[in-house]
Amino acid sequence: MDQEQTQTNTPNLESVKDQQLEEFRVDHKGTKLTTNQGVRVTNTDDSLKAGERGPTLMEDFHFREKMTHFDHERIPERVVHARGFGAHGYFQVYEPMTEYTKAKFLQDPSVKTPVFVRFSTVVGSRGSADTVRDVRGFATKFYTEDGNYDLVANNIPIFFIQDAIKFPDVVHALKPEPHNEIPQASAAHDTFWDFVVSNTETAHMVMWLLSDRAIPRSFRMMEGFGVNTFRFVNEQGKARFVKFHWKPLLGVHSLTWDEAQKLAGKDPDFHRRDLWEAINKGEYPQFELGVQLLEEEEEFNFDFDILDPTKFWPEEVVPVKKIGKMTLNRNQDNFFAETEQAAFHPGHVVPGIDFSNDPLLQGRLFSYTDTQLLRLGGPNFHEIPINRPIAPVHNNQRDGFHRMTIDRGAVSYSPNSLRNNAPEPATDQEHGYTHYAEKVEGQKIRKRSESFHDHYSQATLFWNSLSSAEKQHIIKAFHFEVGSVKDKQIKQRVVEMFNNVDGELAVQIAQGVGVNPPKNPGGTGNTQVSPAVSQENTIRSARTRKVAILVANGFHFNDATQVMTALAGQGVHTDIISMNLGMITSAEGEQLEATKSYATSGAIMYDALYIPGGKSCVEKLMRHKEAKDFVSEAFIHAKAIGATNEAVDLLLSPDIQGISTAGTDSQGQVTSDLGIVTIRNTTDLKAFSQEFIQAIAQHRHWLRQNQDGKMSG
Template identity: 60%
Template sequence: MHEKDKVNEKSKQDQLEHFKVEDTGKEMTTNQGLKVSEDELSLTAGERGPTLMEDFHFREKMTHFDHERIPERVVHARGFGVHGEFEAYESMTEYTKAGFLSEAGKKTPVFVRFSTVVGSRGSADTVRDVRGFATKFYTEEGNYDLVNNIHPVFFIQDGIKFPDIVHAIKPEPHNEIPQATAAHDTLWDFVVNNQETANQIMWLMSPRAVPRSYRMMEGFSINTFRFVNKDGVSRFVRLHWKPKLGVHSLVWDEAQKISGKDPDYHRRDLYDAIEMGNFAEYELGVQMIEESDEFSFDFDILDATKFWPEEEVPVKIIGKMTLNQNVDNFFAETEQVAFHPGHVVPGIDFTNDPLLQGRLFSYTDTQLIRLGGPNFHEIPINKPVVQFYNNQRDGYHRQTINKGNVSYRRNSLANNTPNPISEEQGGYAHYQEKVEGKKVRQRSKSFGDHFSQAKIFWNSVSDPEKKHIIDAFSFEVGHVKNLNIRQKVVDMFANVDVGLAKKIAENIGVEPPKVVENSTETKTFPSLSQLNTIKTAATRKVGVILNNGFNDKEVMEVLHGLNAEGITYEIISEKQGRVMGTGSQDLMVNHTFSTTDPVLYDAIYIASSANQNTEFYKQTVYYLKETYKHYKPIAASQDGIKILEETNLKGNLGVLDGAGTRLIKDFIRALAEHRHWERKMI
């Protein structure tokens, strides 16, 4: 690795450090640096008199407060950002001249913002929604923004329809209801009248729309880009983030309860994991299609409503991203960060993907209104680690002080600088694609099949995932007031699977479909089912229910065993303070039954018992039954086994009891499985 590349590893943090200020222990001043003698009393004419307009400190404080809010994003308003680094696994110079992918071991600082799409800034984390997964690479060739979603497909094919889908899925304009959900008339009215949405809707109704954690979801570029190498050879590409913990989801009942118990569930999970050193890791994969194979597939590779099956277009893993540092200030970093799919570096270029073309305009336009003008690139979190030079000097909030009297091209006063450089010297040059045709407003017939891939998705997922999809349709469409729209949804998705449509119809009170499915697609792809994902117990969170008198030796052996596998735990009891074991061991209680909830844990372990008339016993039974209902593991030892017996949970799938090494190993294996879908409900 070159010395300059080593410098780049922390160059963004070094740059940000220049802007950071520590207020602790400092004397208060105004924004102009004037020291303040009083900050809680206005200047008045006498002790009971009117406030005076000459109170400049009052005016400054109040004016700043009145102007603190900036417009929230139209979509992706609720987000959470973290810092990290990307490390390339190998040289990709055969495929792209992008410098950050040029050699094995090369590291690049990154900033990632995760987000929901539909809800406002104050909505909950665990709603059913698409999620954003945007990454800013601070490369030595300028910023590169990889703006992904967690599903590989999108609602629409053409960027001009983006305002329509957003208007339809947002709260309805006459009453601003409902918030952060697809369960309303306008969204489903749009769906049935724009049937290109079918594939995305199948993903939205699947478990992937309610992820367990930001650390356990994928990110897909959706749009088709190009890799271009130094010889000018181009390949079509889509890029993916693959979480090292696998792809895992919540069940719907659990997701709804978490929205009330902890609306910041995903934020808190990622923040706490990083603070504990359980850094979030994702591998970067790329799918590549040779230009000569552009028309070799039974779908159009430029259609954003279609995924590229991994079994047909393999994912090449080319690097790893580690998210290892939380922000110092949410507003300054997470709220002010500005992403744009048009922020690329040499070796990465665009295609004629009609959705991508629309995004290339929309993102800049959005930042101009949201961040107050054209100089949003000078906000510290957005600033590249390389210096920028051009003749665009004025505008709101300009921070760079450009010296000299020349701000135009061509010039002789500054020897024609700043000057462009050739592609050979590192200047960005677009791939020279031959384009010809008449100016028309129409879509290629190759974009016309809306149901084959939706059927492939349905055919490929497991029975538990199919049940989730049926239940999701029933919940979301069941909230639609217009029965005609309900009927149209059923008729539309009969084109995916008649059996699916019939079950939805039965649940939402409309007629079964009169049409037969027109897609005869029989392909299945294992990569589409979450049951085939990575399974690990690492970083899972266990609720440990204890009261006084627990067996210290046995409990501590289990807790040490969990820690050894990277599993975290919290002690839950009836009261705050400490619980005492039978020996000398005591443990600090993290939560009472009322300050947490079973839906916030991946499993429950109990080693205490109590009289059935006590509050401890009643709450423990509630925790165990909720955990069991959501298919999550339960473990018990010593006196805790008695409660399993009394609640008829003992011996059921994923319910473990015993002691020592065997219990620990079985419990860890059960945690890695995430859910026990074959469990009998009692």
């Protein structure tokens, strides 16, 4: 394809992928039922029998086909990342990246490169909950004109181990214990922590795993990291080391641990539902693609090894250059056909992207293909529609399970003369893939570089970089996870191991899990910080947030509708919640519909809470234990709470946990105290609404943790 054709055709890549998938989409409405061979079926309710009460006959081909297909409808679930959810979208680069890479999809800002993204948890089975404490997968398939490129990322920038040969070990340790298949989707058990204390390279990753990063508020509000070190290679053959980042435009935000546990029971599909609904509403999640770039001669300029996958490159040391944006604008049509059958592989690269000697990456290049061969039934998984590239495929590979291509001709080898050596290899000038010519020499040896031996300095750096609230959440996570371990010796070893990270951290872990504190408080002495790792320094926006509005008959209609209008104007969603579903009548006789009840909702499902005034309404709410519990839970989880006019009295009720200390006696003036926003004796709620929206945008008001001994972590 020449340059002129490329400029004309490439902006349509997204529609090309849509058309390709469209060929496989079928809506069976108004059609006649057939077998898979196209034979029309007259009866699908009764099997063919020898008499009305006789045995079923094996010659009933419709019965056999229907049952056989059903028996085989479940493919082996992924060993890791089994529970996932996907969405379609597109990516656009901001400016040509010609200086750094020859990858075509990173050159033309007018080109929309289609993508499919699969978010996932790691440890749990397909039936586990979305909100468990776990690493999240963030895999993106770019359908480029040069072939498919898979950016296989996680929401944490590092990994547990340094060498892929230990990957089966860490997964076996994380998974439910084999003798009783307990616990599901949790690291709170002996085998995992035995692995941790026996492999101190895990220290840094464990700190991230026990932080708020492991319980994200939404797939839309979490970062993605390529974890491994790759290379960019430009047309001149110059290479640079690169790490990939996805930065969400909504910022990076998390649940509290209490919320995560309760949501796992009340709405185990919380994250997938959130993504599905956002896209259906047209609130398309967006992520900027960023890269950290290092010249090859800078490889040894740092106090860590840039190829060590248990280390990240601090953004303050190696800045992230934002090079493009991804928009997810379409939900999947069929979960199994798309999300479940999607096959990602870090070895699926295009010209301009190459590998480094990262020992974890090198092992992944083998493992992913091997896994897909088993899971998707053979070597032709690339022909499944969701995996099929938009670039034409020409090679001499034939046959195998589930082959979809019908190859013509007698020649299936190379070189050949019968077809003039077709298909023939491309040259570098024709954008054929050429591996970067790195000089490699050395003795065959099973040994790790000494530059990988520091297991604690960056764990300390991470700890130093967190806010006091984030540190408290990690300590509470240690108390739960390690507190669930039965072997006291392992608990003690955890304390001794993390004493190498920070002495005070180790002391507080020991206090919560019932073992001795370290005799000599330790630490690495590292005083560096990286503000970029703290979620306190993220983007803050009220847009797409969800607010619960608590009402009963007799509420002030003006209060409710004024605030709802203001919230909607800032892209904030509201649900009317009451004792029962149905129409709720205001003091003025106007009605609003309660679409949620206490039974079908909870404060854990919302980002904030608002209560409109109305004397009769407030009196009723004060008699509802569920209403007071709703308010208390929103307070304990450090969320924004707004109340107007008589509703302020509800916040001051002695039954509402913790709020009695807030300054809520405002008279015609807005009062805002640690996310509690109130106003009395007014019908003009414009100023109140503005202040409440600002409080929602803060996500949490962690200073409440120090009030009345109540802890929100």
